[in-house]
Amino acid sequence: MSDRLARIRAALEQLQPSALELIDESHKHAGHEGARDGRGHFRVRIVSSQFAGKAPLARHRLVYAAVGELMNTDIHALAIEARAPEET
Numbered sequence: 738m739s740d741r742l743a744r745i746r747a748a749l750e751q752l753q754p755s756a757l758e759l760i761d762e763s764h765k766h767a768g769h770e771g772a773r774d775g776r777g778h779f780r781v782r783i784v785s786s787q788f789a790g791k792a793p794l795a796r797h798r799l800v801y802a803a804v805g806e807l808m809n810t811d812i813h814a815l816a817i818e819a820r821a822p823e824e825t
Contacts, residue, residue, distance in 0.1 A: 741777060741811050748804045749783060755822055756784040762816075776813035782820075789821040 739761070746759055763777035781800065788796045796819035804812060 742779075744811060745779065745781075745804060745807055748807055749781065749800070751803050752783065752785045752787050752799060754783045754785045756782070756825070758782040776811055778814040778816075779812060780816040780818075782818040784820050784822055784825055786822055788819050789823070791821075793819070 742759055742761060746757065749757060749759070758781070760780040761777060762780055765778065783800065787799060791799070797817050800815070800817050800819055801808065804815070808815070
């Protein structure tokens with residue numbers, strides 16, 4: 738696992754996920770305008786009880802809050818699939 742993936746995974750751990758899949762899709766965007774600054778494209782599938790009863794936008798906000806500054810240093814794009822345990 739790359740250092741970047743490890744940093745993102747560590748940041749997401751604060752959501753206490755029961756399942757977490759993080760996929761680096763940066764290779765699909767080589768040459769893309771947003772990839773030129775070195776930040777990557779990622780997909781996250783996360784299951785956490787913290788998402789229970791929350792609308793999708795609220796779930797995404799929790800994920801973005803967890804990764805915080807990494808959006809400025811490591812992540813250009815983040816595709817999010819966030820579910821509560823009872824939705825899996």
